[in-house]
Amino acid sequence: MTPRLRCLWEEGADRRVGLPEYATPGAAGADLRANLPAEERAGGVTLGLMQRALIPTGLRLEIPAGFEVQLRPRSGLALRHGITLVNTPGTIDSDYRGPLGVLMINLGAEPYTVAHGDRIAQMIVAPVLQARFEDCDTLSDSARGEGGFGSTGYS
Numbered sequence: 001m002t003p004r005l006r007c008l009w010e011e012g013a014d015r016r017v018g019l020p021e022y023a024t025p026g027a028a029g030a031d032l033r034a035n036l037p038a039e040e041r042a043g044g045v046t047l048g049l050m051q052r053a054l055i056p057t058g059l060r061l062e063i064p065a066g067f068e069v070q071l072r073p074r075s076g077l078a079l080r081h082g083i084t085l086v087n088t089p090g091t092i093d094s095d096y097r098g099p100l101g102v103l104m105i106n107l108g109a110e111p112y113t114v115a116h117g118d119r120i121a122q123m124i125v126a127p128v129l130q131a132r133f134e135d136c137d138t139l140s141d142s143a144r145g146e147g148g149f150g151s152t153g154y155s
Contacts (some may be wrong), residue, residue: 003125005069006062010099012038013058029072029122032057032102034114041116047106052086054101055114063094063125068148070124071102077120080104082108094128128154 007019020030035058036045041095045053063069071090077083086103103122106112116121 003064003067005064005125008042008060008062010035010056010058010060013056014041014060014116015058015096017058020123021070029124031074031119032071032121032123034118034120036061036100036114036116042117044113044115046111046113047083047104048111049106049108050151052103052105053114054103055120057102057120060097061092061100062097063092065094066128067094068092068128072122072124072125074119074122081110081112082106083112089124 009015017035019031022030022031034045036056045055047053061069069092071085071088071092073084073088083104083106085112086105089105092100104114104120
């Protein structure tokens with residue numbers, strides 16, 4: 001079954017920016033675009049070095065129960081400009097109905113301007129399982145044991 005996400009436009013959002021969309025038939029992530037407030041559309045939002053900003057998409061989502069939306073960086077922005085997402089992947093729960101924003105950061109060498117309508121992130125729709133947590137006195141053994149970071153090798 002294909003999940004259906006309902007999208008509600010924020011007041012003042014520019015509907016010409018469009019809803020999220022998959023760029024190719026095999027794409028796992030739908031592109032999200034910046035939908036800036038009217039007073040910022042002409043100049044965009046400039047991120048200085050190491051600066052972060054919450055970039056609006058102009059949307060609110062209704063995600064079906066049993067699913068989540070993950071926000072991930074766009075590889076081209078990361079490679080060419082050092083632009084990524086602060087909390088990646090960002091999770092949007094099915095019971096959240098607030099504005100959808102993308103928390104971007106500039107890790108690059110130069111300021112970067114996010115223009116109105118730019119593709120700024122990928123949106124992945126994924127199923128969610130909730131675990132039951134239980135108190136116990138011991139854990140079963142495993143081949144790895146208590147080995148931490150790098151304990152399975154470095155190559």
